[in-house]
Amino acid sequence: MPPRRPRTLTIVLLASLVLVAAIAAIALWRDPYTVVRADFARQRLAAGLSRQSVRVDDHLWVYAYSDDAPKDAPTLVMLHGFTGSKENWYPVARRLRGHYRLLIPDLPGWGESQRVPGADYGFLAQSERVDHFIRQVAADPRGVVLLGHSMGGGIAALVAARHPQEVARVGLIDAAGVRFADNRFGARVLAGQNPFGVEDEASLKRYLDTVFHDPGARPWIPWPADRIYINRRRGDAAFEQQVLTRIGRGDESFLPGQAAADIRQPALLLWCRQDAVIDSSALALYAQQIPHANRVLLDNCGHMSLVEQPDMVAQAIEMLIERGQGP
Template sequence: MKGVSPRKAFVANVIAGAILIALAIALWRDPGLVIRAEFAKQRMLLGARSHESMIGDHAWAWVEIDADKPDAPTIVMLHGYTGSKENWYRLARALKGRYRIVIPDLPGWGQSERKPDADYGYVAQSRRVADFLAAREVSNGAPVVLLGHSMGGGIAALTAARRPDRVARVGLLDAAGVRFADNRFGEGVLAGRNPFAVEDEASLKRYMDTVFHDRTAMPPIPWPVDRIYIAQRKRDAAFEQRVLDRIGRGDERFLPGQEAAKIEQPALLLWCRQDQVIDPSAMALYAARIPHASQVLLDGCGHMSLMERPGETAEAVVLLIERGAPAGPPADAP
């Protein structure tokens, strides 16, 4: 280094080497540090604050984004199977400022507590969500706008149906919980397999190709994040299978759709035409139970509407909140 004495250069190199060694040791002890660091960066860019609290029978982790006005409605977002709160960040960015936004990791997933023998089916999770919505630090006891995606959609439907005192409006995005038309994913679930299982690079690619139709919307998974993610999913395989057995083949697998007939709050049903997981036929099944719900069918996207089409999804959510989502036939959004 020009203008730097050999001694100073030596000291700088030693410090840099020590930092690299410390980082290597930290990653060896905790490989998930890389993913958590990336999530932390996303959270900071979003302007969200992290929270942790014991609510009901589990410790919950969630993020919160303040609204520009203190009296703005609160939106609570529930992620899907194998998902986490980070799945909602793109949609949250599109709604930021207008509403107070609360995004939890559901119990058993992400950074929230997981118990070895606990039930993580629709009924048990909807009870936990009701407790979460009642917590003063979450909603101050006031009813909220509850959005649910995929498995989270089934939980949201059941919660809205059974606890209208906690849910003022409900939005179901590509929601599970009804007997939709047969597709490869559904047939795999009924056969006892986990079509979302990730064990290696090939199955990771298959998983991503299944949930995303718009490949430009896929989040990048560079090395070594891909290896860390694959290892984590392999460790979670037994848990994932147990939950899928409950929500995909158990007695309560269609309970959200059945109970949806009790939903009287303003409601939104939103699907993507190319969804390979929860076939778009599910929207009509939910609409038959919630005839007053507005229906939005997006084109050019798959199962991850909240990530593939955050702008159009945000517009539908705004209508749900501001206008009460008047009933009508499916509207194709661009």
């Protein structure tokens, strides 16, 4: 009579798989956004980054980081934009890891970091929070290299201008904070709308079409992640409008551009010619305030230069660090 061990083993394995599937289904039912977070974790690991959290004042920050760098390597702090998250920087981080110490936070109120009901998430309040984060987590006697994209660029400009002792060099990438040439995006913001709002499949497509110029760089969001992401953005609609009111049509809208006149550190201004969000005319406006900044205008990319042209963005950052200016 043949031994029954293989059949028994098969039954045990099948039972284990069923159990794992059941546990996964329960976890997904309790927190559908687990699917998106799992993909973000995959992206982080692919970029060679670790994850950490820290409480700074009244907010819990979550950030990705890499200490895989020479002992005397500069520290880079990378700030994401409106509706963005630390994951936006991963394509660039993959190209810089191993050369510099990297710190890539979710700004308070966004991503995995804490959102406090009723708190101010405008340019000025966030710039003070970033300064405190740098002092606590990224402290470097030489100062950090502070890089900001979009809304994060406006925040970075304020930090560099108001706290020069913490910032050795600054890079503003597709940065908000100046009155750029009129475009459809800006007109909708001034009209009280949220051009980045996502509430269904059509608005998700419109959102991606707005921020990306290169179709090949646009992320593919398969089912059920697309539905989960849409539901998350629906839940964030009121918060997004609150922030947009402060940074897009309130008294703080052009505060970063005004403060930029006080930036004395080596600086980089980088834009994409086809940016349909913050028109590339913003580059010249920031350059008027920071005349010593090196200017880089990339072609064939939109607002998400970090994803569409990561090689060129990384090269510009390296030149800012190694030579004090961009390429």
